[in-house]
Amino acid sequence: MKRFTAWRRRPWAGYAVVLVALATTGVVYAGFSPKADTAEASNSAAAAQDMANGKQLFNQNCSSCHGLNAQGTKDEKGRQIAPSLIGVGAASVDFQVSTGRMPAMNPGAQMPRKKPVEVFRNPKNVADVAAYVQSLGGGPTIPAPEQVDPEKGDVALGGKLFRTNCAQCHNFAGSGGALTGGKYAPPLDESTPTQIYEAMLTGPYAMPLFNDTTLTPEAKRAIIAYVVQTREEPNPGGNGLGRIGPVAEGIAGWTVGMGLLVLAAMWITARKPKKQHD
Amino acid sequence: MTDNNEIEGSQEPKATGGTDGGEGRAPKRVIGTPPPAGERQLIASDEGPPADRPGVEFDERSARKAERVVATFFLLAFLGSLAFIVYFIGFSGRDGGMHGIHRARESNYALGSAMTVAFLGIAMGVTVWVRRVMTTQPLVQQRSELATPPEEKQGFTDSFLQGAEETGLTKRPLLRRTLLLAVAPLGLAPLLLLRDLGPLPEKRLRHTFWGEAAKAAQRSGKKGVRLLVDGTETPLKASDFNSPGGIITVIPEGVEKTHEPLNEIAKAAVLLINIPADKFKPVKGRENWHINGIVAYSKICTHVGCPAALYEQTTHHILCPCHQSTFDATNGAKVLFGPAARPLPQLPISVDDEGYLVATADFPEPIGPSFWERG
Numbered sequence: 001m002k003r004f005t006a007w008r009r010r011p012w013a014g015y016a017v018v019l020v021a022l023a024t025t026g027v028v029y030a031g032f033s034p035k036a037d038t039a040e041a042s043n044s045a046a047a048a049q050d051m052a053n054g055k056q057l058f059n060q061n062c063s064s065c066h067g068l069n070a071q072g073t074k075d076e077k078g079r080q081i082a083p084s085l086i087g088v089g090a091a092s093v094d095f096q097v098s099t100g101r102m103p104a105m106n107p108g109a110q111m112p113r114k115k116p117v118e119v120f121r122n123p124k125n126v127a128d129v130a131a132y133v134q135s136l137g138g139g140p141t142i143p144a145p146e147q148v149d150p151e152k153g154d155v156a157l158g159g160k161l162f163r164t165n166c167a168q169c170h171n172f173a174g175s176g177g178a179l180t181g182g183k184y185a186p187p188l189d190e191s192t193p194t195q196i197y198e199a200m201l202t203g204p205y206a207m208p209l210f211n212d213t214t215l216t217p218e219a220k221r222a223i224i225a226y227v228v229q230t231r232e233e234p235n236p237g238g239n240g241l242g243r244i245g246p247v248a249e250g251i252a253g254w255t256v257g258m259g260l261l262v263l264a265a266m267w268i269t270a271r272k273p274k275k276q277h278d
Numbered sequence: 279m280t281d282n283n284e285i286e287g288s289q290e291p292k293a294t295g296g297t298d299g300g301e302g303r304a305p306k307r308v309i310g311t312p313p314p315a316g317e318r319q320l321i322a323s324d325e326g327p328p329a330d331r332p333g334v335e336f337d338e339r340s341a342r343k344a345e346r347v348v349a350t351f352f353l354l355a356f357l358g359s360l361a362f363i364v365y366f367i368g369f370s371g372r373d374g375g376m377h378g379i380h381r382a383r384e385s386n387y388a389l390g391s392a393m394t395v396a397f398l399g400i401a402m403g404v405t406v407w408v409r410r411v412m413t414t415q416p417l418v419q420q421r422s423e424l425a426t427p428p429e430e431k432q433g434f435t436d437s438f439l440q441g442a443e444e445t446g447l448t449k450r451p452l453l454r455r456t457l458l459l460a461v462a463p464l465g466l467a468p469l470l471l472l473r474d475l476g477p478l479p480e481k482r483l484r485h486t487f488w489g490e491a492a493k494a495a496q497r498s499g500k501k502g503v504r505l506l507v508d509g510t511e512t513p514l515k516a517s518d519f520n521s522p523g524g525i526i527t528v529i530p531e532g533v534e535k536t537h538e539p540l541n542e543i544a545k546a547a548v549l550l551i552n553i554p555a556d557k558f559k560p561v562k563g564r565e566n567w568h569i570n571g572i573v574a575y576s577k578i579c580t581h582v583g584c585p586a587a588l589y590e591q592t593t594h595h596i597l598c599p600c601h602q603s604t605f606d607a608t609n610g611a612k613v614l615f616g617p618a619a620r621p622l623p624q625l626p627i628s629v630d631d632e633g634y635l636v637a638t639a640d641f642p643e644p645i646g647p648s649f650w651e652r653g
Binding site: 157160161164165168169177179180181183185203205206207208209210211213214215216219234267268270 | 383405408409507508509510514515517518519520521523524525526527547551585587588589590591592593595597599604
């Protein structure tokens with residue numbers, strides 16, 4: 001007992017205890033997690049409540065366009081108003097709702113990113129409605145936080161993949177760009193890592209998709225790491241002008257610089273007072 | 279030149295000098311040349327004749343005010359230079375000199391701003407000084423005849439000939455001819471530089487690495503060369519690239535090991551697209567060039583060679599970012615809009631025994647923009 005007390009007072013003892021406690025928790029968790037189904041079953045009452053909440057949110061916010069059964073709606077000429085949500089998966093719902101694109105105010109060529117509506121500013125509600133849509137027909141699920149951690153991505157690989165597969169629309173620095181018919185590829189400066197992953201996985205709107213067997217989760221994480229690192233880089237020399245490229249920056253610099261020079265020249269050569277007594 | 283002008287000036291009749299001269303001058307003016315110097319002031323010419331020139335009368339009070347402004351600018355410039363020195367010695371130079379690249383930005387900003395203030399302060403001060411404190415008066419400068427007088431011309435000719443005589447250039451033809459011989463190749467040398475505009479592309483623009491790689495693979499009994507995802511360099515199975523609306527940039531397997539990989543990739547880059555099978559209309563004669571809607575087009579625009587890869591999965595259009603050429607991916611990349619003259623070349627693809635996507639041959643036509651010998 002005495003020896004234990006002495007050991008206990010060593011400076012690193014506290015850290016060791018925390019480490020052991022963490023390891024124990026991890027092992028216990030790992031032991032339980034494969035039995036997620038049983039765990040959920042024991043938790044079924046809460047799960048059912050979440051699902052009911054998700055269904056209610058869906059009926060209130062989504063069903064007016066997507067239909068009460070998420071089957072999609074068409075106008076009288078048979079043109080699609082809103083697509084079916086069966087099989088789009090939780091990833092798609094989480095992307096659309098958390099970026100504020102859905103519920104849409106008015107369906108147009110481009111759904112701009114906006115602040116989510118009041119009810120969906122609570123992440124729990126987003127998760128519930130995503131889980132409800134997931135239950136309708138499966139589909140891609142929301143990536144785990146570890147899957148989208150920019151710290152763990154290979155930035156060099158991400159840069160290569162981004163430049164060959166994403167930069168054509170989103171610009172090499174993720175500043176976005178124009179498409180046809182009023183559509184545009186949005187800038188990536190506000191997208192969260194999870195949203196970037198979900199966009200690649202589900203291909204929202206005109207964006208092509210990159211499933212996990214084409215671009216592996218590691219490749220996606222690399223791309224996320226590149227996007228996050230690039231947008232966090234400082235702009236040497238002041239305003240980056242949206243990083244739309246050297247031509248645009250050059251024109252701005254030339255116009256402003258030349259304009260200033262012309263103004264300076266006009267000022268210098270403007271009329272001077274003449275001598276009082278000539 | 280200045281000396282010459284002075285000589286010329288002194289030769290002018292003195293009567294034309296003075297501010298309001300010009301009467302004594304014969305109006306010998308050639309059409310198209312500016313009026314003689316006497317009629318026009320060369321300096322401060324934009325102010326017109328002093329009598330009718332509008333302008334602010336010089337006012338001592340406002341001059342005194344301007345003086346203070348100028349002094350303020352000069353003081354500002356002084357503070358700017360002082361700040362430069364203080365920062366340079368006190369901060370930028372601490373720890374025995376530069377403190378590394380991570381502080382370079384901060385140091386550049388500080389030193390640059392200080393120097394800007396110093397120089398701009400002096401410039402603004404001087405400008406205000408000239409504009410508000412100095413007065414102007416018309417100045418007249420005589421312009422001399424441009425042509426050299428005949429006696430001077432004769433003098434030059436004489437001394438030139440005398441020099442030629444003294445060097446013996448006229449007397450000794452051997453020296454003259456060998457010197458010319460020595461100089462002639464130097465004159466011709468620039469013509470040889472034109473050679474470096476070549477070599478001509480010959481047939482290299484007609485084929486890409488897909489062709490030779492596919493042939494090499496088929497010689498060793500395979501169905502074709504595998505498509506690698508550009509970046510991860512991994513082969514792709516048709517069953518993995520199975521989501522309609524998907525795209526990926528692919529390059530031929532083994533292209534990294536070629537003599538000039540970047541040149542080869544620049545020609546061989548391919549955009550692989552998965553088009554929903556019900557939307558896809560294969561071009562006649564190319565019915566087996568796709569796998570259930572998976573189709574491969576050259577990524578190099580046929581207009582001027584930009585990477586045409588903006589694919590809209592809703593419209594199935596491929597756009598080129600440079601000049602907005604639009605291609606229909608469902609229909610052999612036919613041109614829908616824009617300056618491109620031809621569809622994007624299509625790569626014939628298939629699936630090998632293990633299920634990987636392979637290219638069975640090269641593009642049927644040269645990729646990219648038109649070139650002289652393309653025909």
